[in-house]
């Protein structure tokens with residue numbers, strides 16, 4: 508029997524599964540295989556992006572899946588080079604075509620790209636697509652509080668979700684307070700630190716105590732905090748393992764040890780939103 512994953516209700520009234528599947532760094536054929544496996548295992552949230560160049564592979568897997576469209580929660584992200592309003596509209600249409608879908612559950616602006624300074628235009632395009640019913644929920648990724656405030660002021664509509672790098676080495680406590688204050692949900696990308704945490708001795712000790720894997724302990728810690736997580740793997744046994752982050756509890760001592768791993772200076776594995784200006 509497939510486990511029912513808990514859901515988080517977003518401020519627009521839609522709900523998102525708390526555990527999903529990420530497909531960054533997978534070419535089309537690999538994404539197709541991995542997403543098919545993930546859907547068979549029970550994942551319903553799939554996270555891709557125009558910049559991953561694998562929406563076609565994801566689309567093939569969705570088309571072949573033995574579950575209805577309504578059961579799935581499909582996310583993609585607008586590429587950095589398409590922030591101008593008309594470009595964003597066109598890029599969205601192309602995403603739907605590659606994914607073979609007629610709507611997305613969630614569409615995000617991938618990065619704010621401050622040097623280009625067009626993310627308000629991009630947000631206006633997402634708002635229009637949302638009003639047209641072609642995107643059920645709209646959000647952002649890698650947005651700092653100042654970027655969110657600006658799009659809110661321009662359109663009177665805040666994103667329902669911000670997808671951010673978040674894991675025990677990079678916990679973003681102050682940023683999370685801002686999001687809680689605006690009821691914006693957080694989706695953790697690189698929830699396993701893009702692999703950097705998988706030999707951490709502190710987490711290994713906790714994992715041994717519970718008879719679980721390091722990845723399962725990390726995901727449990729994130730799920731306990733009401734965060735959405737989207738681990739990526741190309742290996743079936745890990746895809747299954749990550750889906751099984753339920754049925755055990757971390758105690759106060761475990762949680763304190765994981766909380767203590769925060770390293771705001773050096774814990775980040777990916778680019779920083781203030782300086783990431785690469786166009787793709």
Ligand code: NDP
Nearest residue numbers: 529530531696697698699700701702722738739740741745
């Ligand atoms: P993750 O934190 O999910 O870690 C993935 C790495 O860990 C891979 O090397 C994978 O290897 C390995 N791994 C996964 N599960 C296990 C396990 N149970 N045991 C041992 N190793 C494991 O990294 P990502 O950076 O891929 O982040 C996840 C998703 O977040 C992405 O796929 C993407 O969808 C999203 N993302 C979004 C970004 C954004 O800017 N919005 C930026 C980065 C990611 P293997 O595949 O070989 O199994």
